[in-house]
Amino acid sequence: MSKLILVVDDERGVRDALKDILSDYGYQVECATNGREGLQKIQELNPAVVLLDIRMPEMDGIAVLEIINRTGQQVPIILMTAYGSTQTTIEAMKLGAFDYLTKPLQINELVSVLRKAVEVKQLIDNQVGDTNGRQQELEGDVMIGMSPAMQNVYKTIGRVANSNASVLIRGESGTGKELVAKAIHYHSVRKDRPFVKINCASIPESLLESELFGYEKGAFTGATTSKPGKFELAHRGTLFLDEIAEMKASLQAKLLRVLQEREIERVGGTETIKIDVRIISATNQELEKCIEEGTFREDLYYRLNVVEITLPPLRERKEDIPALVQHIISYSNREYKKHVQGVAEDAMKMLMAYNWPGNIRELKNVCERAVLMSTGPLITPADLPRNLQKSSRQFGWLSDLAGSSFKEIMAEVEREVIIRALEENNWNRSAAAQALKMNRSSLYAKMKELGIIE
Known part of the structure; x- marks a missing residue:
């Protein structure tokens, strides 16, 4: 894990003091004397965290942060200033700063914030693995984004990963709930054990029970052999129950018993099987409303929702779009043997103006198509779908008239x-x-x- 800290400050005394102090805590420290040099070193060094002074000549910390956002650089930024103000704090956090510290810095506070930021950077850099621990960069399955909302997601993952607590992931369709589940698993003590997933909405009710708990030979017509279920396959690992709100009431009762007793019975069997499984579930529905309507058990809800992680829709984290787009382009270039370098400015404005009802899944579809359609080094407006162009013309240009x-x-x-x-x-x-x-x-x-x- 990288522990390289980049200090960007125009005061030599601050740079030297931070280098001495942080070195004693085991960090490697590099320094930059101004904003431009800082941007260059961020590109060259890929630091774990940047300590960035706000008040600097020529290019201040806010300007540096804005450029980092535009370029899609994935690095936690901790801002420092001797001139703290509410407005500056709000502006910094809106731009995606990881945290904001006031000089003179309190060492204990600084080290605590740095430790959390390094953990977030590790989450960003680590590609999400499959059940064999293999990285899935080629499939493009990574979490991207340094918006405040996503930083909160990373922090929560870091806090709960090593526990056995059940986690409920909420968010609209296409926001990346499965990626969060994988990240929790692969940053936990169970990372070398199986990650098993099942979509409760895609399997008929009559088959879901046998898929979850397995079945014995002769349990039903066609059961010519015994078969273990997902719970057994996930023993000592993690079971991800996607679309949990679609599970029927009769099966919810059986799931609740399994969570309470930590044992299962196969369909058609009489033997109890002890299981050690961590449960992560996900839904795009309002479970509280389902409880009121009587379609979801309240006691099961509390069993599943020990820790809750809510993923923001893409329209609420548009500052992450440039980084997401660049990642999808890189993946698509490998997949389709193309050589697209990026997105033209007017095309990026269209991407930023659109509200993305299908979230990241829709963005991925649009960008993959654009890479295929592109005939030059950059994606242009002509490479984007007509509905997106129309939406941009309807709404996007208004933001440019401030x-x-x-x-x-x-x-x-x-x-x-x-x-x-x-x-x-x-x-x-x-x-x-x-x-x-x-x-x-x-x-x-x-x-x-x-x-x-x-």
Whole structure:
């Protein structure tokens, strides 16, 4: 595990003091004298954590943090300043700072925060393994993101991984709940044991019991041999129950008994089998509402929900999109033998403006398609789906008008209305003018005025 700390501060005394102190705690320390040098060393050294001063000449810490966000660099940033203020703190945390410390630094506090940040960096760097411990980088199965919401997820994983506590992962479809379950397992003492998963929604009710608990020969028609269930296969490891809210009430009662007694019986069998399994479950439904409606047992809910992790939808962590996109591009290049280097600025604006109802799963689909469609080194707007382009035109351009004058805003509104009318009429100016209830010459003059044509 890397314990390299990069200190970015324009005061030599601060740099030297931190280097001496942190070296005594077993950290390797590198220093940068300003923001630009800090950005360069982040790229070169891939430090575990960056201690970044806010007040620096030329480029302050907030500007450095903004650039790190845009480039998608995955590193926890701890900001330092002697001029603490509520506004600065809010701005820093909005930009994804891991933490915020006020000078003079308290050594115990600094070391505690550093230790947590290093654990988060380890979670980011470690590729999630499969049941044999093999890394799955080639499948693209890693957690990406340094937004405050994702940092909270990493911290919770770090706190609970080594316990045997049951974990309930909540979040919309496509947010990466299985990745979190894998991360918990592969950072736990059970990491060398099986990680077994089952989707409760994809297996018919009549078969789910035998899939979970196994069956004996002759238990039902077609049971010509005995077969162990998922619980037995996950012995001393982790069992991931996805879509847990879809489990029927009769089976919920049997699952509750297993969690209480730590033993199972195969379907058609009489022998009890002791099991040692950690349970991680996931759902995209409101279990509290299911309890009220009588479709989910309240006692089972409390058994499963010892620790809860809620994954944010992608629309609430858009600052992570550049890093996610770059990761998907790298994966897609290997998968499809392409050589796409990145995303053009106007295409990235579209990706950032879209609300991603399908979350990361939808983003992955869009980016893989764009890599396949791209004919150049960069993904352009033309490589993106039409619905995404339309959504961007409807909403994305509004965020670029902050601070503009009323005249500038109205000009942009006119431009968007005209472009949309032209596109809906296949750029036939006469038809577009008719749709806009204006004559063709007036439309032509307005197009020239707004820069739509030269």
